Every structure is written in structure tokens, then in C-alpha cells.
Amino acid sequence: MLRLGSIEIDHPFLLAPMAGITNSPFRRLMRQYQSSVVISELVSANGIEYASDKTMELLKFVEQERPVGLQIFGEDQTNLVKACQVVEKLGANFVDLNLGCPVPKVVKKGAGSAMCRNPQMLGVILDAMVKSVKIPVTIKIRTGWDANLKNAHEVVKVAADVGVNWVEIHGRTRAQGYSGEADWDFIGEIKAKSPIPIIGNGDIVSAEQAVSRYKTYGVDAVMIGRGALRNPFIFEQSLDLLSGRPVKVITAEALLLLLEQQRGYLLETFGERSLLHARKFLAWYSSGYPGAGAFRGKVFHIPTNEELWATAHEFFSVAIKKRDMSYLDEPFLMGGHG
């Protein structure tokens, strides 16, 4: 057990929040496959105030996901406080504030990464959020706004002063978007000076990298986003490596079992709508396997769930034998909300 502030986790490898991706069925699946914590995609605090069906659906989770955090974003203190209270009432283990989103629509209103431009004002809002609930409040930030304002040190200090439980940090500035490389040296510097736990994030695509980032930079945990979409076994493998066990080999049986489980969770949650989600995941999982291009082309035209999963079983049963690992060097999902 690792104690990160007031939250206990089994080990230091966890799934990053991703909009349209870390929904309840995928979080449940990744908890089962050893992400030590899961966090929802960002949900608008202003939207929570209006409690539309769509917003409330994003906040649903199942018991198997615990420990689970729900991530909110917004610029209005009153709505952020109310959103924290809703998250607490729903029974989540913690509430995470998105302070890393670089998307213009979000930053223009002063939310996401824009909030860190004024750490003093941010401190007042965080203080109100922390005081409004009993569950821990966590935050997810970037290194700064741009090369001239890399103020994560200040943001972490402000957060620690008001009792934020931990800080997740994606090693890029807002201006960088998803370009360049995550600056792990900077993350290491933040960790060295931080009085509260720091979770490092950015560009981890293998178990070897996960363990080496964890050990080299002294962070309390590492968060993996896109890497888990192409290798959903990355948390298990990282844990194996850290524990000195042989790293789990991805066999056809193992992958087909995972697909079966994911199919079940998706159907349970989304019914017929699960087809759209399933297509995306199957396409990502196929990266590097022979015939992946043709498989992807096919997947997006298959009209029924039945046919889709049958095609996937057929593809992976054969393809699993050989994976061209150069897929790891290809740019992948170069945009998102954090």
C-alpha cells in the first residue's frame, strides 16, 4: 500500500483522465487490469449546476472502480464548490480539478490551464473547494502557461498551503499542447520541493519507462494516458517489473479475455451505443499488429456489435503472434483536455 496524502493506493501506476475515453466501463476495466486509481474525464462544474442527463451520466461510476475520482473543471468559485459537494454526495473517493486543459474554448473562459496564470486567485478557489467537502481534493496541472510562465512550483505551493491532497502534473506547458516531449526533469524538480505527493505524467508508453520514470524522478506515482490505449496491460506489466516478477506476456487468450470483459462492461453501460466506443478501442489496441490498417478500415464500417466483436476476435487471434513495436514511435492522439 502507498499512502498518497489521505488516499491509499496499491501501487504507483495509474490511468490518466481522458475525455470520451475514461468513462465508467473503461475505468472499471483498467482497475481490473491494475490501474491503482481511476479518474473520470473532465465534467463541467457549470454543467453540474444545471444537472442535465448528459452531465449526470458522466458522473456515474460503479463500485468496482474504487478508488475513483471525478474530475471537474470551471472558472466560477461558487459552481466549483457546489460541484465538489455533488461529487462527494455521489460517493466518489476524491474530486480532481482540471487545471491543465489547453483547449481554447475552456481557457478563454478562464478555466483549465488558464486558472494557473494567477496562483493567488487559484489559492482562494482551492481553499474554498477543500473546505467545502470531507473527501480529498486533488488537482491536475501542466508545467506552466508557456516557456515564460512555467510556474508549477508556485501552483504546487499554493495548493499544498490550502490542503490539496496531491498534484498530477503533465510535463508540458499549455502553449506546447501535445508537441515536443514531456519535461520529466522539471517534474523531478517539482517533486523534490513539494510538501505534497506529486504524480508525474507524460509520454509513458511502456512498463520499462513507467518504472524508470518512477524511480529516476522520485515521484510518488506515475500516470499513463495514451500508452494504455494501445497497451491496456501496461499497468500490470509495470507492476510486474517493479516487483521483480516476470513481465506478463500478451497472449491471444489474455487479450481476447480483456476484449470479452470490455464488451460486457460497454454493453451494460451504453447498450447499443457501445458500438461507437468499441470501434475506437479496438482500433487503438490493433496498433503495431500485422494487418492493423485494414482491420481499422473494416472496424469503422461494421454496423452491429455482434459482427464487430466477432471480427475483432478473428483479427487478434491471428495478429497477436507478431507486433511491430515501432508503433510506439508514431505520433498518437496529439490533443486532449489536459
Ligand SMILES: Cc1cc2nc3c(=O)[nH]c(=O)nc-3n(C[C@H](O)[C@H](O)[C@H](O)COP(=O)(O)O)c2cc1C
Ligand atoms: C484524447 C485525450 C483526452 C484527454 N482528456 C483529458 C481530461 O478530460 N482531463 C485531463 O485532465 N486530461 C486529459 N487529457 C490529458 C491526459 O490526461 C494526459 O495528461 C496527457 O495525455 C499526457 O499523458 P500521456 O502522454 O500518458 O497520454 C486528455 C488527453 C487525451 C489524449
